[in-house]
Amino acid sequence: MTTKDLADLIFPNITKTVDDYEKMYPERGLKEGAKVTRYAPSPTGFMHIGNFLSAVIDYVLAKNSEGVFYLRNEDTDKAREVEHAVESIMKILKNYDIYPDEYEYENKIKGEYGPYIQSERKEIYHAFIKHLIEIGRAYPCFCSKETLEEQRKNQELDKERTGYYGDYAFCRHLTIEEQMSKIKEGIPYVIRFKSSGDFNKKFIFDDLVKGKIELPENDQDIPIMKSDNLLPTYHFAHLVDDHLMRTTHVVRGEEWLSSVPVHIDLFRAFGFKPPKYIHIPLILKKDEETGNARKISKRKDPEASMQYYEEKGYPPLAVIEAIMTIANSNYEEWHQAHPESTFIEFPFSPKKMSSSGAYFDLEKLDNISKNYISTLKKEEVYDQVLSWAKKYDPSFANLLEKESLRSIAIFNIERQQKKPRKDFVHWSGVKAQISYLYDQYFFEDYQKTYADITEKETIELLKKYANIYQEYDTESEWFEQMKQFAIQNNYAPSPKIYQEDPTLYKGHVGMICESLRHVVTGKKETPNLFQILKIIGKDGLLKRIEFYENGN
Ligand code: GLU
Helix, strand or coil, X not given: CCHHHHHHHHCCCCCCCHHHHHHHCCCCXXXXXXXXXXXXXXXXXXXXXXXXXXXXXXXHHHHHCCCEXXXXXXXXXXXXXXXXXXXXXXXXXXXXXXXXXXXEECCEEECCCCCXXXXXXXXXXXXXXXXXXXXXXXXXXXXXXXXXXXXXXXXXHCCCCCCCEHHHCHHHHCCHHHHHHHHHHCCCCEEEECCCCCCCCEEEEEECCXXXXXXXXXXXXXXXXXXXXXXXXXXXXXHHHHHHCCCCEEEEEHHHHHHXXXXXXXXXXXXXXXXXXXXXXXXXXXXXXXXXEEECCCCCCXXXXXXXXXXXXXXXXXXXXXXXXXXXXXXXXXXXXXXCCCHHHCCCCHHHCCCCCEECXXXXXXXXXXXXXXXXXXXXXXXXXXXXXXXXXXXXHHHHHHCHHHHHHHXXXXXXXXXXXXXXXXXXXXXXXXXXXXXXXXXXXXXXXXXXXXXXXXXXXXXXXXXXXXXXCCHHHHHHHHHHHHHHCCEECCHHHHHHCHHHCCEEHHXXXXXXXXXXXXXXXXXXXXXXXXXXXXHHHHHHHHHHHCCC
């Protein structure tokens, strides 16, 4: 009996060989230096900000080098699979405009290197496992969970390294005849890799973020195929896929770093060149209570989920910009020097990534988002607020549509000027900032606040003012008229003149404006009052003064 007999017994129907697959998925023939990257999520839950960081880096690396970015669905852990997880990932990638070039979704395959769903690649994995068995680098293992558990406990008691290796790898020492007869008896088994490594020997691994690190060789005979559904484990599947899909750079979380010796051992068994690895650091935040850095946690921090940014209504590009600043700390500097360039053109350098943990700070995101929103045109703001509201605040969306001209005018306040307004941070905050400009909300929410001029005087003054207010004045005409109005009513035309001798005046023009602002907006602070008056118009002004007097 030979290893070939064993391989044929286990995989009688697998006829294609590793060589056949090599021919089916040839080198990609891209230009020199082009990078092939992949985002390879397991569909086991929501998209974590750390996954997003790796997807953005994948995208930038590929686009920057005229390479390929593809999506691979790593669904071999069927027990942990969550419905709609892939759908939500695809939506996020689309929304952020970092859509993969190759993928498989809704029964369509785009790209020549598929299938891109691991559970559909079973036959390919089996051919590769069959090959390992044939060359004596994999074998069936019949040890039950209980046996393995007991062995682990004994190893712990004896202060030995735990695991399935060397003499502890019991089934590695069975003869082929024994292995075959157990299979024929129907005893369940997994397939294990037969490691050739020596734990006491070290090798140098060059991680593109962490640099050269010394790691012990792997000597564990890890499972590469599970017994129940005959699907491969992550370690094995990623190797086959990254090889056949001709991946040049693997960007993944640093939790995988400890598995590198296993992966290198596997690549060597096949004689394949491993891709380059970029192990990205954990994403950290400052703990509100202790002030110390800690990992962003799925459980404690809503901002760990990409859903958070959508619900809050951060513009996708602002989130990407914030993510880029943690990918490389010189990103902002680069962007200032290249204001016309997009993040795709950024020369991302793994070496410049923090290897000990990357801070993600919501305050920073808010700043980036504010600045970004301030550069948008009024129509762009309108479209983005509307599309957010359609999903998260339908009644506000209706109003935006019903009063589209007014809304666009509202978004034009202090926009497209030298110092544009920067008070919109995200779309979910916009309604509260502009609601007073719509009668529907204004009359519901109005609350009197303190102003320097008494209520009675305010009413008298503003009734007079409403009569002379000219809707079509320019801003300087408007302000000139306001000053004249102040003088006529015994108010100084500027605070400075008032201060020179306050006994001469009832107050100054600023106080009238403050009262006017208070009556027409219900707020102490607002953007430019002239522009606000233009939006509510003369009729609106009269209505609001009357409401102040009677309705409130
Ligand atoms: N499916 C793995 C995960 O979601 C991917 C790791 C990798 O990118 O290789 O963690």
